[in-house]
């Protein structure tokens with residue numbers, strides 16, 4: 001390992017990640033560990049330069065106040081504590097140290113080097129992956145999303161043809177998305193890529209299904225079955241690559257924080273398909289994953305892609321999916337994205353998309369009464385996806401989008417802009 005590390009011990013703070021980010025932003029790698037880490041576990045970590053005991057409001061767990069092991073104070077690591085009244089450290093802070101105080105701790109007290117950067121990280125991971133995998137093969141489900149794409153690029157760099165990527169086109173991808181995955185990974189990065197066009201299979205299963213939960217279940221379940229079938233065709237695969245990132249691990253719960261959501265990734269594979277996991281991004285925050293992707297040479301539009309739900313356009317083609325409405329949705333969505341890119345809004349708006357409800361409205365086309373679909377545009381901004389506000393799109397742009405959609409997608413005769421915040425609405429419609 002090249003990077004020096006600061007260990008943050010979680011004694012019930014809600015701000016562990018804030019401190020981890022602060023330290024990484026100052027150029028030093030940091031990780032959050034449980035309060036009851038043993039001396040042996042601590043010493044097994046590479047390049048630890050200092051420790052922060054980070055207390056906070058969740059310090060009482062099951063009626064007991066959590067403490068670090070006393071032996072830790074006897075070690076030679078420089079140590080400070082924050083909001084931890086029982087601390088035996090010499091330097092104790094009541095609140096988060098500011099950057100100046102943190103710099104003094106990192107660079108003067110701990111003598112850490114500011115050597116946390118993506119180049120070093122990638123070199124380290126490449127070495128670790130090679131050590132873990134040896135001459136064996138790794139299977140990776142590659143969605144074309146940020147996380148699995150960056151994992152793929154990392155694994156290609158580390159083990160080249162020993163990586164087998166499987167991309168499943170479930171027919172609910174955005175326009176040109178699957179083509180983009182093939183272009184980048186097969187044509188440019190020369191990955192061993194299996195492309196499965198399962199459109200018919202997914203749309204067949206979804207035929208006539210209107211309930212959103214049922215739709216999500218069918219899409220998720222079918223994805224696992226397709227992936228499993230491909231995995232069974234391959235021989236000699238011992239490892240499964242996963243795009244687990246740091247927030248997935250933290251949100252799965254620490255000893256003092258409740259589980260926010262269980263992290264799944266490619267969960268649900270049958271028990272007899274046993275793989276050891278390769279998770280090279282599991283220490284990175286999302287923006288670091290993006291920086292890593294850029295450093296690995298992935299195109300910016302892939303790395304800065306807006307969030308896209310796993311069930312894809314399936315949950316934006318509202319109610320029971322029909323092929324003509326799905327096609328209209330795909331085209332309208334592509335026009336919206338194109339116009340947002342042209343006006344630069346793609347760089348500032350968090351998420352924007354089209355949804356199409358399952359009814360038709362009356363319109364006039366070519367001097368005749370006609371029935372057409374209604375495209376609903378949504379564009380929202382959020383920090384944590386728990387609440388969201390509306391982007392105030394300029395009227396000229398809205399009108400241009402409406403004109404283009406109704407001209408280029410003839411089955412659509414109305415365009416509306418949805419202006420409800422979350423709450424009370426959710427970001428997606430289903």
Ligand SMILES: Nc1ncnc2c1ncn2[C@@H]1O[C@H](COP(=O)(O)OP(=O)(O)OP(=O)(O)O)[C@@H](O)[C@H]1O
Pocket residue numbers: 140141142143144145146147148149166167168169170223242243265266309310311
């Ligand atoms: N169409 C697909 N083809 C192949 N793998 C997929 C596909 N959809 C999802 N996956 C796999 O399932 C994982 C979880 O999917 P999910 O939609 O929750 O995306 P995510 O956690 O945002 O990750 P990503 O950014 O890689 O899409 C993905 O990382 C990928 O490994």
